[in-house]
Amino acid sequence: MNMTISEILSNIxxxxxxxxxxxxxxxxxxxxxxPTINALVEVWAEDALKQAQAVDAKKARGEKLGALAGVPVAIKDNILYKGHKATCCSKMLADYVAPYNATVVEHLLAADAVIIGRANMDEFAMGSSNQTSVYGPVHNPVDTTRVPGGSSGGSAAAVACGMVPVALGTDTGGSVRQPAAFCGVVGMKPGYGRISRYGIIAFASSADQVGVLANNVDDCATVLEVISGKDMNDSTSLEAPVPDYKAAFTADLKGVRVGLPKGFLDGLAPVIKKQVEAAAKQLEAQGATLVEIEVPHAKYAAPCYYIITSAEASSNLGRYDGIRYGYAAKEAHGLNDYYELSRAPFGLEVKKRIIIGTYALTSARYEECFVKAMKVRELLRRDFKKAFEQVDVILTPTSPTTAFKLGAHDENPLSLYLADLYTCQGNIGGLGGISVPFGKDENGLPIGVQFYAPILKEEVALNVAHHLEKAL
Structure with a gap:
């Protein structure tokens, strides 16, 4: 049994x-x-021990300890920690050392957390399997022949096997929630703007959001409260009070309306469909009311997501040109040759998404691709807004499958993209979403179910997830 944050805080x-x-x-x-799981690509043992000793000294002096005093935390390799490498698990940033702290890191340090290392990830957070990392794939602790999910697979795996009680990841299309489901832990992405993106190496700026991976909902709520809030360094962060998330946990679910989107379980693997239906019945048994809702444009979420995020990636990754950031070619003949050689370190998946995004932004395809995707995004957001007039949370599967074998989708990347089918809707819609383990498949692999809540209403999803977790 892995130690929880509350146990660590109590013991200290x-x-x-x-x-x-x-x-x-x-x-x-x-x-x-x-050495077997490959969840962490660098461990800052000396720094971590100094931080821990500082917490012990603070306690010995009788000073008030922070909300995460002495709790070891891993951070994804795209989160800046001053004086430490942040490479996005890419050759392009192999030698990059963070010149300042991300806001979430500042919050962790202020709460007396112990930052222990950087977690493996898909290169530039592009992937659903954590197989595109320059450091090699992460192995799922439940079955090391399988993927942990992505792109925050290292963060999820590190928590699942007890290396750390909590880790930070980022979620652009499901990159916290899908690996949480695959590894059997809790993963939450708050609504867009709840957590500052300052100091996060960008993939797609309108969808990126820092999230939390933990062993239980209670721990997730604790960390989310610490790292949330308005930040003057990020104009997209929202000016809103951060609630006491655990204080919002209720005695039961009476009066809570849980939305079941029509058609969401069609064609789903029977074992996952069964668990989602069982979760709904369990919530109903605790007093919740089940309401069938419609989200008609949800079926377009995945193609919409890949066009928008690839276009934003094409723009964001343009800075890695050998002059401003990233790898610089040593020998080149002319400017074009220099650019080509300097951008060669990007991996195949990153190159594919840059090409897709660049194509969608060309003058010939801009209206047909990018503008149309943005219109669909708005329609989907309206669908969710209408749905949340009828319900408090929405229940969906987290992933259409459980963890698949390493290399299983190498020949068919489109099937890999569909791993984000249920999670990318939350990023396109700006919603808060949490994945909670609920049962296993015939191979003993974890199954995750997901709750969506309106933006800045994460406490509602956390409360329902907490009750479902207790039912287990």
Missing amino acids: QSGKQTAEAVTRACLAKIAELN
């Missing part, structure tokens, strides 16, 4: 454990398991 506060002892235990677990 009572003197049962020191923060240093907790950190050393995590470092020992990393040393034991990481």
